[in-house]
Amino acid sequence: MAAAVDTAPGAHGQENISDDSLTWVDVTVGTQLIKVLNWDEIKQGIITLSGQRLWPAAKLLALLMHHNPDILEGAKNVLELGAGLGVVGIAAAKMAGHAKVMITDGEDSVVELCREHLRRNFEKDQPQCEKLFWGEGLEEFKQKHGTFDLILGSDVVEGEDSLPPFLSTVKELLNSSPTAMCLQTYVERPYLPSNLIAREAEACGLSYTYIEWENQPWAHQMVQTKDPSRWDRFSPLWAKIRIIAWMKPLSS
Template structure:
């Protein structure tokens, strides 16, 4: 299987493991045994979000730093602005960002958390754990593949992507999906949270700058998270 096929199928590759990132920019994520986390984002959530973490289905089975940052940012700055939004999360893993929004932001319609097939049961488990079945739908959305009819009809206008830049062969696939979503809804905004780990990650950012308007988003925690090579961008159609 070549790298592209591997990226699409999500089958295990050494690079898919959070334990296999190069150490040139960041320390390795800590390996965690399966278990439940409870997150209230420094008191921004009245009742903590419960997230089951389990790496057995893939690297999305644990919490990633960009997911934590984007979830907190959405709670802090967009709690009351998403009422009429049509929200879709890409590469959701356990669903941290979408589930946080569903729990803590005012939103009138169900949102979608999406990932590859391997992550489907973890996404559904975390929806159940938080009793968010009426507010969150889990779907398979493989980057680079045509959008499903359901998503095309939904026309997401708030798109979330956290820690989705980590595996080079998937860069063009993610870029294609972002292009497809912004072509579908030209007024959409992608909240894109990224942790720079390797020099190669900048190739994605370079390509994204060519394809989209890319503006850095302000957040009061920026002085802290930028020291960890975390970046928060808003991507819109050029």
């Protein structure tokens, strides 16, 4: 999955976005081409809003779905949490045309940016996009949109305090089908140790398993240099991207 500059700010589709620090780029996932406005780090330097940039964990989750089509085959209702640019949700919608896809984020400006991407990438039958703050208004959201058999989240947990509301949201909105699951990619950082994952899983009543991806035939697509120790130029050498599948226990 590669990204390349498409057009400069001001191109068709950006008239509703006022921030000229964003640049249209093409993101390729298999045979799917996704156009998004991405933070121009060369011009602007350090990003101030994480939802304005394409992150490696989002690329990994999109690639996982592309190379494992069975993930989406049985999914009728798909939800992306903390969508940012919406690349993962857009990829899911393009790969599983039969599925109803809902894309959400907790930031108003990011939701508007994501809606612009939906207008750019779909002529009709766009996925829905709404604001959703984890742990708040979940019953109302569920009454309006129902529950989901696939929930997606890419690098959305930014600290120890954000994991419990993320998991409580997943538990509330994930349906009880035996095949229902939440796929989460994240970068293994000091504030997200494995014992924290285990502790919060027990506290919220979700089961989980790690998905090994490094030895998969397509894993090389995450490497942007000839050095195999680097998964992505944005990831420091000590930061490993993990994939975790969350599920409701069958007895729940």
